[in-house]
Amino acid sequence: MNDYVEKQKDSYRIAGSRVSLDSIIFAFQRGASPESIQRSFPTLSLEEVYGAIAFYLANQQDIDDYLEASNTAFSDMEKRSRSKYSDWYNRLQVKRKESSFV
Numbered sequence: 001m002n003d004y005v006e007k008q009k010d011s012y013r014i015a016g017s018r019v020s021l022d023s024i025i026f027a028f029q030r031g032a033s034p035e036s037i038q039r040s041f042p043t044l045s046l047e048e049v050y051g052a053i054a055f056y057l058a059n060q061q062d063i064d065d066y067l068e069a070s071n072t073a074f075s076d077m078e079k080r081s082r083s084k085y086s087d088w089y090n091r092l093q094v095k096r097k098e099s100s101f102v
Contacts, residue, residue: 021055024049028053
């Protein structure tokens with residue numbers, strides 16, 4: 001990878017941390033500045049945030065493909081969970097509606 005990003009199993013992390021590259025990139029794509037991103041992740045230095053963004057920009061197509069695959073996998077897992085535990089999700093939805101009227 002580089003000094004700022006490492007691949008751990010099937011995900012990218014900021015080197016030496018538990019912060020996912022996904023978190024940094026999603027904030028960057030929403031228009032957050034590196035300084036704002038760093039404030040959201042105080043365990044990271046500003047240099048690490050800039051390094052992660054530079055890594056993304058240098059490998060944008062590969063990382064975009066990785067993010068899309070991750071989103072697809074999460075959506076599939078969510079659909080299976082909602083199907084398997086539909087009663088629980090229905091009860092949760094009812095409780096949420098009840099609490100929104102308070």
